[in-house]
Amino acid sequence: MGAKQEAEVAQAIKTMITDCAKDEKGQILSCVLETIEAIPSELGDLRPRLVLFTQEGCPVCDEDKERYADMLASKRIVEIRADTPEGAGIMDKLQLPEVPTLAVLDPANNLLLEILEPGS
Numbered sequence: 172m173g174a175k176q177e178a179e180v181a182q183a184i185k186t187m188i189t190d191c192a193k194d195e196k197g198q199i200l201s202c203v204l205e206t207i208e209a210i211p212s213e214l215g216d217l218r219p220r221l222v223l224f225t226q227e228g229c230p231v232c233d234e235d236k237e238r239y240a241d242m243l244a245s246k247r248i249v250e251i252r253a254d255t256p257e258g259a260g261i262m263d264k265l266q267l268p269e270v271p272t273l274a275v276l277d278p279a280n281n282l283l284l285e286i287l288e289p290g291s
Contacts, residue, residue: 181217181277184210188219188275188283199286203275204247219283221247224262224272226254235271248273 172180184206191202203221210218223239225232242248251258253270265282267274275284 177217180214184214184217184219185277185283192284199284200273203284203286204242207275208247216278219275219277220249221286222274222276223248223250224253224258224267224270224274225250226252226258226270229270232271235273239273 187206188203191199191206194202207219207221221242223235223243225236236243236250239248243250251261253259253262261276261280262270262272264280265274265276267282267285273286274282275286277283
């Protein structure tokens with residue numbers, strides 16, 4: 172796939188992910204997961220990640236890790252610790268002020284969507 176075609180596919184994926192924020196049923200997380208999982212395996216390098224930013228000593232983070240335990244175990248959600256150099260760097264780059272944060276990142280760690288689930 173050429174660079175132009177890759178950029179077009181990446182933009183289409185970004186649009187599909189951001190459209191999930193418009194889900195009138197409030198099923199943003201389900202929409203994001205379905206969208207990511209529908210991306211063909213041959214486009215794996217363009218596939219966004221659903222990330223839960225956490226840190227040690229954060230009771231709300233522990234609650235979210237429990238809430239998303241099945242998805243974390245199956246790697247549908249990836250945990251990134253904000254109290255590591257890599258995690259802190261990504262959070263700084265994205266200007267995410269606090270943990271826990273559930274977000275969709277593209278392969279270059281650019282923010283596509285921050286997910287605010289009811290009850291979170």
